[in-house]
Amino acid sequence: MANRPELLAPPEIFYDETEARKYTSSSRIVDIQAKLSERALELLALPEDGVPRFLLDIGCGSGLSGETISEYGHHWLGLDISASMLNVAVEREVEGDLLLGDMGQGLGLRPGVIDGAISISAVQWLCNADKTSHEPRLRLKAFFGSLYRCLSRGARAVFQVYPENIKQRELILRQALQAGFGGGLVVDYPHSTKKRKEFLVLTCGSVQTSIQTGKNECDEGCSEDDFSEDEESGMVSMSDRNRPRKRQKPNKKGKTREWILRKKEQSRRKGNDVPADSKYTGRKRKSCF
């Protein structure tokens, strides 16, 4: 997106009737939302016993993600701040129940009633102060605190987010930890700017289950950043997405041939046109070059 919507207007104003219809009728968006919802449901790791569960869809909008939940056979409750988006959901006769509400005010749900929560492209809206009375940190606190309370033990919350920058991601993570969640960040296709997707997978309760590794085009290994609640300081280890993951310090004599070959391979993986490797690659040239 050229412009991030949350920089243009608060969500209930940005998603007015026209925008709500545009959003829902764009086949590209419908497709992306479906894929993201499927992935989020996968990461929820609900028991595969055929019993439908009761899930929460935070920032459900016009019900695109909710439809995926229904397809998987679960019941759901959707929360959104935009009445226009919810009206589109009603028109589309989604199977879930809908609530008009502000997640930053707290969810207002009884303890332990929710079996799992997903949120597709919504939580980053909490980081903006849309009104003078808003303080993002307090809103995040109210949201995560109330979410933690209403989830049943062992339940998970999976958020697909588009954080604007590292600071925003850290803010979200820190508030989640402080609320008592454990969990990690799962990144799919970390090396591709286009395909890269981030999922925050939060767990609550003492049930320890492993979190899936992120998808990777060439199976290099997991690109998951694990963090767990540290009693003393709630430390989170994060990696800057722009910093290369494996970095070899360039030789004092200049960049080594191995480094060059690795960089070319990375570029090839991204799909760029890269000259073939040969005995001339990385060869020491005359000083006039």
Add this chain to the structure above:
Amino acid sequence: MRLIVHNMLSCNIRGVANKFPLRIEPKKIIVKEVDFNPDFLKHMIAKIDWKALVDGARSMGYTELPDHAPDTTTLESDESFLRKFHHSLLELHLEEGSLVCSETGRKFPVNKGIPNMLLHEDEV
């Protein structure tokens, strides 16, 4: 809004002690059929506040539910009970009306089946 959601919703206003349950003031109720799934019902029964469900159903005009929550044997064997539970929990929809906080009297309007739970600035 169905009773399954009503059973989970509490009043979120700051400082309110008696938040749950919200009283239902119905104006329009419709019934939408939902597939009967006993597994889901058995899964949910542990989480449901029975009294709130019975009172909520009564205010929506459904009085067939027993006053006391069933024990596990009834759950397993009595299909007619499960059907009543299913109907009240999942098939009764409040289309228009309001949800009222018992402590403050604040009304949360329900339009097109969607409760408006947005709090005013001074209630947060």
